[in-house]
Amino acid sequence: MKEFKLENGPKITSGFKTPDHYFDTLSVSVLEQIEKKEREVKVIPLYKRKKVISIAAAAAVLIAFMIPTANHYYKASKELDEATLETYLAYQSNLNQYDLIKELDTKDIDKLNKNVALEEETLEDILAANPNIENLISE
Numbered sequence: 599m600k601e602f603k604l605e606n607g608p609k610i611t612s613g614f615k616t617p618d619h620y621f622d623t624l625s626v627s628v629l630e631q632i633e634k635k636e637r638e639v640k641v642i643p644l645y646k647r648k649k650v651i652s653i654a655a656a657a658a659v660l661i662a663f664m665i666p667t668a669n670h671y672y673k674a675s676k677e678l679d680e681a682t683l684e685t686y687l688a689y690q691s692n693l694n695q696y697d698l699i700k701e702l703d704t705k706d707i708d709k710l711n712k713n714v715a716l717e718e719e720t721l722e723d724i725l726a727a728n729p730n731i732e733n734l735i736s737e
Contacts, residue, residue, distance in 0.1 A: 687693060702710075725731055 687698075
């Protein structure tokens with residue numbers, strides 16, 4: 599391989615040149631531009647500021663009204679009503695009373711006992727109408 603020396607190769611000129619006496623007048627021109635900018639003061643009119651404040655207030659009020667509404671719908675969708683649960687259990691062919699009994703614990707049974715209030719007359723009518731009293735007692 600040939601040895602390459604940077605100093606001996608052809609030189610390419612850059613194409614960029616600084617104007618004559620550019621660096622002599624640079625500091626003076628920069629200071630003039632800074633003084634011009636200091637003299638120009640940006641003024642923000644009050645009517646524009648009021649518009650921004652009113653938009654922010656309207657957004658805050660809108661969010662304040664939306665939070666309770668969204669919270670209500672979110673909670674309502676998670677709760678399961680009794681009619682839906684009863685319909686689901688009624689139409690499940692592979693589910694019987696013994697499967698339900700396995701899932702109940704003592705707290706659930708106590709709640710069921712408190713909710714069921716049978717009168718003596720109703721109980722007598724049920725027992726009189728059903729000829730298989732022994733099956734009801736054994737269950």
